[in-house]
Amino acid sequence: MPVPLIDAHPINVTAGNIIVPDGELALYGVQGANITSANSIDLGAATGFFVNITGSVTINAMGTVTAGTLRFVVFTGALILTHNAVSLILPTGASITTAAGDSAIFLSLGSGNWKCVGYLRATGKALSVTASDVGLGSVENTALSTWAGTTNITILGTIATGVWSGTAVGTTKGGTALTSYTQGDLIYASASNVLSKLAKDASATRYLSNTGASNDPAWAQVALATGVSGTLPAANGGSGYGAQTVTAPTGTTSTIDFSLGNYVLISLASASGNITLTLQNPVAGQLYFIEVTQGVTPRTLVFPAATKQALTVGTTWTSTGASKSDIITLTYNGSNYRILGTVPDIG
Numbered sequence: 346m347p348v349p350l351i352d353a354h355p356i357n358v359t360a361g362n363i364i365v366p367d368g369e370l371a372l373y374g375v376q377g378a379n380i381t382s383a384n385s386i387d388l389g390a391a392t393g394f395f396v397n398i399t400g401s402v403t404i405n406a407m408g409t410v411t412a413g414t415l416r417f418v419v420f421t422g423a424l425i426l427t428h429n430a431v432s433l434i435l436p437t438g439a440s441i442t443t444a445a446g447d448s449a450i451f452l453s454l455g456s457g458n459w460k461c462v463g464y465l466r467a468t469g470k471a472l473s474v475t476a477s478d479v480g481l482g483s484v485e486n487t488a489l490s491t492w493a494g495t496t497n498i499t500i501l502g503t504i505a506t507g508v509w510s511g512t513a514v515g516t517t518k519g520g521t522a523l524t525s526y527t528q529g530d531l532i533y534a535s536a537s538n539v540l541s542k543l544a545k546d547a548s549a550t551r552y553l554s555n556t557g558a559s560n561d562p563a564w565a566q567v568a569l570a571t572g573v574s575g576t577l578p579a580a581n582g583g584s585g586y587g588a589q590t591v592t593a594p595t596g597t598t599s600t601i602d603f604s605l606g607n608y609v610l611i612s613l614a615s616a617s618g619n620i621t622l623t624l625q626n627p628v629a630g631q632l633y634f635i636e637v638t639q640g641v642t643p644r645t646l647v648f649p650a651a652t653k654q655a656l657t658v659g660t661t662w663t664s665t666g667a668s669k670s671d672i673i674t675l676t677y678n679g680s681n682y683r684i685l686g687t688v689p690d691i692g
Contacts, residue, residue, distance in 0.1 A: 369414065382424050388416050389453060397421055406432060412455030420447045426461075434460040437473045444468075516540055533562050594620055603627045607634065614640030619661075621647040629679035638670045646673075654684040665689040 377393025380386050382400035389410025395417045398404075403425040420443040428435040435441055446467025452460050464472060514520025516538045523532070529545030531553075546564035557563035567573065589606035591599060597618040601609055604626035613620060627633070637646065646662040652675075654662065662684065664671050669690035676683050 369411075379421075380418075388418070388451060388459070389414055391416055395419070398424075400424065403427060404433075405429070406457065407451065407459045409455075409457040410453045412453055414453040416451045416453075418449055418451065420449075421445055432458050434458075436461055436464050439473075441472065531562065535561055597621060598623070600625060601635070603631070603633055607631060609633070609635045610638075611635065612638045612640075613644040614638065616640070616644050619645045619647060622649065624649055624682065627677035627682070629677055631677060633675050633677070635673040635675070636670060637664060637673065639664050639667055641667055643667050643669070648682060648684070651680075652682040652684065655686055657684075662687070 372391070372394045375393035375395070377391040377396040379397045379399050380388065380391060382398055382402040382404055384402065384404070385406035385408065386398070386404060387408035388396075389408050394415070397419050399421045401422055401424045405427045422443070422445050424443050426435055426441045426443065427433060428438060428440045430438070441464065444467055448465050448467075449461050450463040452462045454460055466472070513522050513524045515522050521532060521540045523540060523542065526542065527544060531543045531545075532540050533543055535541035541561075543562050543564075548564075551564040551566060553562055554565040555562060556565050586608070587606035588608040588610065589602075591601055591609055591611040593612040593615050595615045595617065597616065598621050599611065600623040601611070602625045603609075635646075643664045643666055645664070648660040648662060650660060652660040654660075662673060665687075671690055672688040674685045674688070676685060
């Protein structure tokens with residue numbers, strides 16, 4: 346009888362029984378040696394129908410073997426199978442990143458060309474799923490449009506459109522927990538993690554104070570006895586009267602701001618030399634008093650240019666002696682200062 350051929354290799358036949366399979370047939374049902382991944386592997390030269398492919402190098406080609414040859418492979422790790430529309434045709438027409446345990450069947454098309462005719466993820470998941478694959482076209486148009494939602498949403502992207510119709514967002518979640526406002530309302534924290542509204546006052550002569558319950562904000566009028574500080578200058582309708590202490594100079598200059606009070610106390614005990622004064626914010630016609638306390642070494646005061654002194658020429662004032670406290674009386678005429686006199690230390 347004729348000798349049957351498989352892959353151009355004879356099968357030895359005795360009395361009609363297959364005795365020794367040869368060639369490609371001999372590989373079926375056999376696990377071959379592992380093949381290490383490389384840019385081009387020789388899958389056709391595998392020593393068994395089933396082989397493991399190890400390594401992580403990207404595979405771009407699988408070698409040349411007779412068309413119709415099949416190989417079943419299992420990947421032991423992650424690597425990339427590069428899709429090629431001629432030489433390495435992969436499902437979905439895209440490259441595949443393998444994972445340990447993934448398996449595939451490759452069919453030789455001859456001339457070094459291969460086609461993956463089956464690929465199974467170790468996880469059982471499909472390589473690619475589209476809306477049409479699972480009928481999501483109708484789900485998106487019908488079911489999801491009437492879906493009431495869930496109370497278990499844990500991931501939410503940016504909401505670009507739509508109107509929020511739920512309950513007010515709490516303060517601990519970045520909201521106010523308030524659902525309505527009136528023009529002029531001010532929001533303030535009335536307790537820990539609690540926001541409240543303070544309505545505007547109908548009067549235009551109110552200011553915001555902390556005179557509400559537990560020092561909450563409230564609208565109030567200015568209380569001259571307790572709600573102001575400092576001295577109202579004469580230029581603003583006040584008397585300009587009040588006492589102030591000027592920081593003791595340690596060098597040779599000092600500045601006096603008369604808007605802070607018309608009675609000035611200044612110590613020259615720490616001064617390193619005679620003091621040149623800078624006088625600020627005087628009011629024409631106002632009387633000013635400067636009580637000067639000397640240290641062990643008496644220091645003179647040099648007033649601004651054009652300052653006039655009674656019975657004395659020049660702008661330099663001299664004290665009555667070491668460790669003395671003298672009181673200088675002066676006024677301002679809108680242009681220059683006039684030193685009216687000095688009350689010496691009276692003990």
